[in-house]
Amino acid sequence: MTTSSPAESLTNRQQFWRGVRGVLPILLGVFPFGMIYGALARQSGISVPAAQAMSSIVFAGSAQFITTQLVRLATPGIMIVLTIAVVNLRHALYSASIAGFVQNLPSHWKLILAYLLTDEAYAVAITNYNREGAQGNQHWFFLGAGLGLWSCWQLSTFMGIFLGTLIPPHWPLDFALPLTFIALVVPNLKDSAATTAALVGGIVAILTFSLPYRLGLIVAALAGILAGLWMEKTP
Template sequence: MNHKSALHTFLEGIRDEAPLLLAVIPFGVIYGIVALEAGLTKLQAQSMSYIVFGGSSQFVASKLIAEAVPASLIVLTVAVVNLRHMLYSASVAPYVQDLPFRWKALLAYLLTDEAYAVVINYYQRQEEHRYSHWYFLGAGLILWITWQMSTAAGIFMGKVLPPSWPLDFFLPLTFIAIVVPSLKDCPSVVAAVTAGVSSLIFYNLPYRLGLIAASLVGITTGFVSGHWRKR
């Protein structure tokens, strides 16, 4: 294979990721607005997109910051929300295990929900070749660029949108649009339902601990359900 093969594979990743960007753009715009409403500066809001690069955890962190929740609980909550990335990493690890560390580090940074969705499908349907990681890079990089631009757009629009717009109403709708398509089997449905019910039960816990409790309940029930289903 030549250099054009690497470029072709890179462009394939961009092409396959493109349809998912239609949902990423409004999600990023809303995050930018919500971050400013939470009291973050423009630089802080944009920096979170650079450093964290995780929509769900960025929303959660912004909300907790707005409520002056202790930093230790914010870190713990974000860690729980991002536990799914451990599963993503374990899933793609066999396909990238022979790459140099610099590649592994870069691809790990770019591994998000939307990138994983197309990358794992590519790895499972294609014969592995020396440039397959360029597909991963293409999918992850176009997603990263789109997220940064949409965040910046939200930060800018935060000054021009009427304060009467019910942005808090659109936020859960965005999460629903992301979660529902991923509910493809019994364990994922069980995890989502139990986490949702638990969030209502634990709603009044201080420092938003209900979110952590509901996440742990959902993860546990999903794991147990998957275990029993295999048996």
Template sequence: MNKWVRNEFMRGVQAFLPLLVGVVPFGLITGIAVSQTGISPNDGIIMSLLVYSGAALLVALQLIQLGTPILITILSALMVNLRFLMYSASLAPHFQKLSSRWKILLAYLLSDQAYAVSISYLEDPSNQKTGHWYFLGAAIAMWLTWQGSLFLGMVVGVNVPPGWSLDFTVPLTFLALAVPTVKDKSTLFSALVASLAALLMNGLPFKIGVVIAAIIGIGIGAMVDEWRSS
């Protein structure tokens, strides 16, 4: 790696560093949540390597705890990750000249944080030749931070005394993820309707009520948005 490439890589790493304050606690509590489902740290790491998405991992964990069928669990995790299609479409023009190996590597390392700190840099025409190294620096820094904090959280969770019930960690983390997204009346109304629907359908088999409630909430939010814009 020559000096020019190394500088661009390190600039990407440095751009990610301010996000440590949010990523590390999220990784720790997700790791604790993994341990509370009875999954071993080794299996948890494998799961995290295959499902490199904190939100999708938490969805899968929650549904596994509820005894949800595997197909619904997989589909729900995929729905959570649909935003990566938008990220990929945004990044594609900047990486189109790269080799297939590069594209596969960067696609695997794609995360909310890596995208957020890199997209402005990539959109600057003067950075077209170096953008992939900048993105790689930010993405690898995020990947290492996430996997390390997740593993530490699992180790901590496994060693927590049995009397210290931490079953609340998964729903608490979901609340931490959801609250910042409620930025207007339509999302607030959507969240309230979905919550009420989930409560009313709590007794449905296979906990399918959670998925139905999410669909209802999304539909209501879209209707409110359309009504407000008309």
């Protein structure tokens, strides 16, 4: 994803751009996803300003997708809010996972980095933290990765809103999402405990798919984490 380099010798600006470069390959998968969101939002009758604003106010791909579907089905607002909250529950796990690396930062940094904590930015930032540690100015890397992704999401939303109808419907652009996650997960399956966590999480996700509000997502994630812990204890 990135080339490792001695952290202490890099300026804040260099760390920031290293973060941008770290997230760059992933943007290939994020861009088409953002365009599809923009197009779907317009098809669901969401106004241009609201469709664009959702990408910075909610700033969470899968929750925004589901919102467009629920708006199309004229779902009551409170149900949509509840669904967004449940679909994004997994971000609490990301927050817990990355908290130890940002605990000494001032509050305004914590607020900004929390806002930028999407699936993709998290994966890139945690990989860097695991390699470089939390010392020095690694938070500038996180900021670079997060803002790189944010900019791509706003731009691709904009393109989707205005050009989305030009995308031929048989183009499977939504497949970019699982491909991006495969590229993020598979190279990091370095031991049997991590692999077990991934397999159990995935299998339970299939078994619990029919649960309402995509609750299966969080149930399966917890099952995977517990399986990883158990595997680590019994080698």
